[in-house]
Amino acid sequence: MHTQKPKVLVTRNIPKEGLTELFEKCEVDYHDSNEVIPKEELYERVKDIDGLLAVFTKVNEEFLSHAPKLRVISNYGVGYDNIDVAATGRRGIIVTNTPDVVTEATAELAFGLMLAVTRRIAEADRILRFKKPYRWGPMAMLGTELVGKTLGIIGFGRIGRAVARRAQASGMKVIYFQRNPRDMSRDLEDNCYYRSLDALLSESDVISIHVPLTEETRHLIGENELSKMKKGSYLINTSRGPVVDEEALVKALESGHLAGAGLDVFEREPKIHPRLLELENTVLTPHIGTSTIETRIEMARMAAQDLIDGLEGKHPRHIVVFFGEKKKGVSS
Incomplete structure (x- = not known):
């Protein structure tokens, strides 16, 4: 007896190497583009879907009203603030994400930003590329060593601990803050x-x-918190942009209270505070924390497997919301 395959929409182009089983078991509408699907087209394409592999797709009440058959949303990423989990919960829609697999790539970038801003690597590169010929001198382009310094990690989950391991290998002391010691x-x-x-x-x-x-974490680091940081210290953010009050950060950098910042995320992404772009003591990257081919393929595989499991009535491994109940133990 022929059983109709569930219909699934993949909202952006992600590595097909990780989607082999999804294509075998589902009828897949694969959006083979890095461009966002226009809203009207998106709503037309979701009207009959059973599952959604959401790649930075905003899922809210309006979206859900156009997807009456939707049963499972697999979010291609760890952070799921793009999904209204209260609205999905009311509809009994399962929501999953892709933790663990992004840990090492994000930790690498965080540590890379740390090195780049403290040793002024990006600034030195700009000097050679765009300014007058550089003349070496014993007091020129002085940076700061990490060895012997104290790294404070806010949020000591998988990624925070991975950053800690790299810092300790570089001779840093590590302290941390999280909601539950x-x-x-x-x-x-x-x-x-x-x-x-x-x-x-x-x-x-x-x-x-x-x-x-x-x-609770929106503007966790604002003017008050920045003022409590050591003069001459550095801030690295690879989590979410709105966790930091960007205007307050700019002022702290301009005043010299902070020596520098390495940022992969921004408060009004993809827009970037224009004064951040003017500062030499910043290293800025366009949300590339998980941008390695190894991570992208494994994220696709994980997201696809959770979507398949949910559609087959199994218990997906990486559940965020299951029939309105938020997964216990979600930590920063």
């Missing part, structure tokens, strides 16, 4: 120590942010 024995084992947020701000030479975007 860990057992002290784990701190001793990892040689990473809990601090209150205020203590972390005042003790750290470099701060790296690794929290999800929620109402």
